[in-house]
Amino acid sequence: MALTWQEVKHQLKHQLKTDHVARQLRQRPFVTELEQTGIIDSEEAIVIYRPKNALLLQIYWQIGDSH
Numbered sequence: 372m373a374l375t376w377q378e379v380k381h382q383l384k385h386q387l388k389t390d391h392v393a394r395q396l397r398q399r400p401f402v403t404e405l406e407q408t409g410i411i412d413s414e415e416a417i418v419i420y421r422p423k424n425a426l427l428l429q430i431y432w433q434i435g436d437s438h
Contacts, residue, residue, distance in 0.1 A: 374382070
């Protein structure tokens with residue numbers, strides 16, 4: 372069953388809010404900070420930082436482009 376435009380927007384907003392709050396609670400450094408300090412390199416950053424909502428973002432933009 373395909374999601375409606377409103378459902379996708381709701382899920383995306385919820386996931387972005389959840390990710391933001393979780394990051395604040397953990398006080399996790401941003402990947403760019405880890406790169407800048409030399410703790411990880413760019414290739415590692417790509418593997419480490421894959422947002423959980425990447426697929427949802429992709430769907431969001433595809434639907435947005437079609438409207």
